[in-house]
Amino acid sequence: MNYIGLSKRSVPFVASVAALLLLGLGLKLLGRSPWSVYSGLFAGSLGSRFAIAETLVATIPIIFCALATAVPRWAGLISVGAEGALYAGAVGATYAALQFSHWPSVALVPSMLLLAACAGAVWAAVPALLRVFLGINETIVTLLGNYVAVLLVEYLVHGVWQDPASYSWPQSAAFVASAELPRWPGTRVHLGLAVAILAALLLWVLRSRTVLGLRLEITGSNPTAANYAGYPVRKYQLLVMVVGGILAAMAGWGQVAAIEGRLRSALSPGYGYSGFLVAWMARHHPLGILGFSLLLAAMLTGSDNLQLRQQLPAAMVNIFQGILLFCLLGAEYIADRQTTKMQVAHRGHEEEVPQ
Amino acid sequence: MNYSRRFLLKRGLVGFALALALGGCSKPEPTSAAKPADGKLKVGFVTVGPASDWGYNYAHNQGRLYLEARMANEATTSIVENIPESAELERVLEKMIADGTKLIFPTSYGYLDPALRVAARHPDVIFAHCGGFKSASNLMTYFSYIHEPMYLSGMAAGRMTKTNKLGFVAAHPIPQVLRNINAFTLGARSVNPKATVNVVWTNNWYDPPTEAEAAKGLIKLGADVLTMHQDSPLTVVQTAESAGVFSVGYHADLHQFAPKGWLTGAMWDWGELYVRIAQSVKDGTWKTEQYRAGMDGGAVKIAPFGPAVPAEVQKEIRAMEEKIVKREFVPFQGPVKDRDGKERLARGQQPDFEWMEKMDWFVEGVVGTITKK
Amino acid sequence: MTDTWTPLLVAAFAGAVRGGTPILYAALGETLAQRAGVLNLGLEGVMLVGALASVVVSYYTGQLFLALIAALLAGAVFGSLHALFALRLRANQVVSGLALLVLGNGITAYLGIPYVGKKITSLPPVKLAGLSEIPFLGPVLFQQDFLVYASYPLVLLIAWLLYRTRFGLEIRAAGEDPETADASGAHVLFVRSVAVIVGGACAGIGGAYLSLVYAQGWIENMTAGRGLISVGLVIFARWDPVRAMWGAYLFGLAWALKLLLQTTGLQVSPYLLGMAPYLLLLVVLIPVGVRYRQGNGGAPTALGKA
Known part of the structure; x- marks a missing residue:
């Protein structure tokens, strides 16, 4: 009894339209004009060259953090540790920037990247080892780690790394000019964007075109089968966690090296958690992550306009995200039910063969 | 649920398309709100927390409202709240400038770096940063030595305590906060040499549950007067009131929240200073400076006394207030020693800007943690 | 030495009970839900909704009883939202929980704006006559407030419900083996829904504790991660209400100590203490992890599965 044609591929679109309508209705009931809210969001995120550039700037850490959530998920692990690994990466990059400040840019920039990656790997290795060898739930350990990471940065910027030139203000010394990342002229869009997109593409190839990708997916979806097949499950779990840590550390690297120019404790307005959200919205697919990261970043940067011009709080964006997620789930349910019915009707004719 | 690769690829593209479509069909921005009314100066404020916090941000917003009332025909104001102390600020400032804002008050200490960067890009826009230690040709800094009324509040606390234990809930060990703790302690011990000040760091400017727990712990350990340096004084004042102990406020007058236990407090009054800055920008006479003043400048004062403070204590404090306003006395004047006995300011010396902004030690009488570098 | 340390310990343990209570309420509710096989990652959002609801009702009516009912109902409504999506519509529980978290955060931040800085009737401490005079235990356990006292029997009640009643059996069956439970006549969807909704109500009360006792008013995002910690605590407690209580108090103790130890003049960076x-919690997790290394660590088998 279902006459609404809703295919699986149209789910995100239908859900987004439904979410826009629902929120619009809510705004109308509150006596606001949905149109001016939406046009304000658009103008603030994609309505000008500056706005687009700023949206891309916010997209970079979200892509990294979403990938950092997605990769562990491939092997069945739920990590919420992107925020912590972001801070760890920032610490690694800062260490390099402060220690090797006399190096030329060609050596300094890669060394910051490398040390950020190492810090992220080490940070993520803790929950990974605890999970693999002691069976301790990785979700809770990564969660606890997030709080510790921020405190660690606060400890550093209030202590050993405090900039003597900033009086006693808690921040590291400003990085030398040669530590700065190349940018798109006239904007804050930096090299990190290229690295993020490259990482997403590589991971997409890994997941869809390689044996390792397939094995990881089997490990994630059916650990028993993976064990039977003789896959090194523990090694895989370690690998995905560490790769996730490195990816999130890249976000921290970009923030200190290109955006802040020094280490401070207010480094991330919750990019790690935004990334988690994006990863689950995109069902952990690297290319889906690119799209949803852009969407989320656009909403975050656009929300300033709501405050500036509509006297609406930035919280509006969270409400929209929540409604959007529920709409996604609702639309998926409708699409699923239809698929099931079709499968029942034409047994054996599945819509598409899963890879 | 299994999704095919092709489906997911599409999903990603749809996401991209959606981001574009969100407004791809939208009309150009209505510009009425963005354009300043003819000839009026557009003044913008950015705060790190909500303006309704009864604290730091509330005080700045009160200054803004005062400015708007006094210069109704010459200026309009806007405020953006809850902007973190990070490079996020750059984007917000750029958008305010795009909207025609010509004078901007980034009111939080940690806004300095991004504000300086934006200021360098927009020489035609004037910035007034609260608390900064670096200025630029179009960025002035301003601050008022609120530790002076804090010293006076310390006197009230020293007089009223029975346990000789005063509690101080504080956010971060930075000079601004340390000056308040030290001045409060000096004030308390000037009238009650037995008084000690117990400091608990919350590691956060704004974390009411932790502030409340710190306050409750201090009360359990015998503190009978509490004060704080947090973005909002509300939690500690209310916690003290419900536990039946005295409180000394900070940032704003909160006596209505503690009808029994309120003593007094140190508070801001930014209005006149903001009008002065806006007026000079309007007149074209504005020059960059590092404005610093104490109670003589008028931007900091002591809050009204609560009913618990006896008349003679009020008189004593008012007398000292007069001396401070006339600059016959300041809380830190040589000799000043830290709690390890090291001399920080020689006899007869007056503290300068640098000395004030670099404080990283406690005076004698403070019990609490301070890490040495 | 005794003179300085005894009051410090009393203050620390009293703080542990107080600081642990909001987490305990949320964790007790989540224990029920997870035992029934439903993960609710959105406790943070549910707590915020409960906190705001109690502030609003307390502000307008001044009636604490009504404020608590409001928190309970608001939590239950959010819980039923999760039940609707994660159970009725068989959606992914992680995503539905995330949606709850984000939505709760956004809605409360928006609707709460007029209530920031408003004076409300807060929950006063009440000394229990007699019991509060017991040395050490009195000030720690019995000089608290109504919600703390209510949490003591609630722990036992939930444990009794889970282990000693037919409904508890059905909850556990729904979490371990829903197919068999269904076959044996239990209405799995109904049982799970009830567990999730009651769980939401408990989290709502946990949120109300933060606003009515701690902050004595409304502040945006006042849970500051406590909802997420509660979900973690359930895993830490191996899905047992009594162990959840110990875990909550342990967390509360560390939280109170990091503040109180500073008053001893201990020269350690407050950030390290923080x-x-x-x-x-991590250190305690390790031996627990080692003990349950086999299998899935004692988790309800069907946890998270639609």
């Missing part, structure tokens, strides 16, 4: 609650 790590204590998290590191302590």
Whole structure:
């Protein structure tokens, strides 16, 4: 009894339209004009060259953090540790920037990247080892780690790394000019964007075109089968966690090296958690992550306009995200039910063969 | 649920398309709100927390409202709240400038770096940063030595305590906060040499549950007067009131929240200073400076006394207030020693800007943690 | 030495009970839900909704009883939203929980704006006559407030419900083996829904504790991660209400100690001390993890599965 044609591929679109309508209705009931809210969001995120550039700037850490959530998920692990690994990466990059400040840019920039990656790997290795060898739930350990990471940065910027030139203000010394990342002229869009997109593409190839990708997916979806097949499950779990840590550390690297120019404790307005959200919205697919990261970043940067011009709080964006997620789930349910019915009707004719 | 690769690829593209479509069909921005009314100066404020916090941000917003009332025909104001102390600020400032804002008050200490960067890009826009230690040709800094009324509040606390234990809930060990703790302690011990000040760091400017727990712990350990340096004084004042102990406020007058236990407090009054800055920008006479003043400048004062403070204590404090306003006395004047006995300011010396902004030690009488570098 | 340390310990343990209570309420509710096989990652959002609802009702009516009912109902409504999506519509529980978290955060931040800085009737401490005079235990356990006292029997009630009643059996069956439970006549969807909704109500009360006792008013995002910690605590407690209580108090103790130890003049960076609650929980997790290394660590088998 279902006459609404809703295919699986149209789910995100239908859900987004439904979410826009629902929120619009809510705004109308509150006596606001949905149109001016939406046009304000658009103008603030994609309505000008500056706005687009700023949206891309916010997209970079979200892509990294979403990938950092997605990769562990491939092997069945739920990590919420992107925020912590972001801070760890920032610490690694800062260490390099402060220690090797006399190096030329060609050596300094890669060394910051490398040390950020190492810090992220080490940070993520803790929950990974605890999970693999002691069976301790990785979700809770990564969660606890997030709080510790921020405190660690606060400890550093209030202590050993405090900039003597900033009086006693808690921040590291400003990085030398040669530590700065190349940018798109006239904007804050930096090299990190290229690295993020490259990482997403590589991971997409890994997941869809390689044996390792397939094995990881089997490990994630059916650990028993993976064990039977003789896959090194523990090694895989370690690998995905560490790769996730490195990816999130890249976000921290970009923030200190290109955006802040020094280490401070207010480094991330919750990019790690935004990334988690994006990863689950995109069902952990690297290319889906690119799209949803852009969407989320656009909403975050656009929300300033709501405050500036509509006297609406930035919280509006969270409400929209929540409604959007529920709409996604609702639309998926409708699409699923239809698929099931079709499968029942034409047994054996599945819509598409899963890879 | 299994999704095919092709489906997911599409999903990603749809996401991209959606981001574009969100407004791809939208009309150009209505510009009425963005354009300043003819000839009026557009003044913008950015705060790190909500303006309704009864604290730091509330005080700045009160200054803004005062400015708007006094210069109704010459200026309009806007405020953006809850902007973190990070490079996020750059984007917000750029958008305010795009909207025609010509004078901007980034009111939080940690806004300095991004504000300086934006200021360098927009020489035609004037910035007034609260608390900064670096200025630029179009960025002035301003601050008022609120530790002076804090010293006076310390006197009230020293007089009223029975346990000789005063509690101080504080956010971060930075000079601004340390000056308040030290001045409060000096004030308390000037009238009650037995008084000690117990400091608990919350590691956060704004974390009411932790502030409340710190306050409750201090009360359990015998503190009978509490004060704080947090973005909002509300939690500690209310916690003290419900536990039946005295409180000394900070940032704003909160006596209505503690009808029994309120003593007094140190508070801001930014209005006149903001009008002065806006007026000079309007007149074209504005020059960059590092404005610093104490109670003589008028931007900091002591809050009204609560009913618990006896008349003679009020008189004593008012007398000292007069001396401070006339600059016959300041809380830190040589000799000043830290709690390890090291001399920080020689006899007869007056503290300068640098000395004030670099404080990283406690005076004698403070019990609490301070890490040495 | 005794003179300085005894009051410090009393203050620390009293703080542990107080600081642990909001987490305990949320964790008790989540224990029920997870035992029934439903993960609710959105406790943070549910707590915020409960906190705001109690502030609004307390502000307008001044009636604490009504404020608590409001928190309970608001939590239950959010719980039923999760039940609707994660159970009725068989959606992914992680995503539905995330949606709840984000939505709760956004809605309360928006609707709460007029209530920031408003004076409300807060929950006063009440000394229990007689019991509060017991040395050490009195000030720690019996000089608290109504919600703390209510949490003591609630722990036992939930444990009794889970282990000693037919409904508890059905809850556990729904979490371990829903197919068999269904076959044996239990209405799995109904049982799970009830567990999730009651769980939401408990989290709502946990949120109300933060606003009515701690902050004595409304502040945006006042849970500051406590909802997420509660979900973690359930895993830490191996899905047992009594162990959840110990876990909550342990977390509360570390939280109170990091503040109180500073008054002893201990010269350790407050930022390092601030790590204590998290590191302590981690350290305690390790032996628990080792003990349950086999299998899935004692988790309800069908946890998270639609």
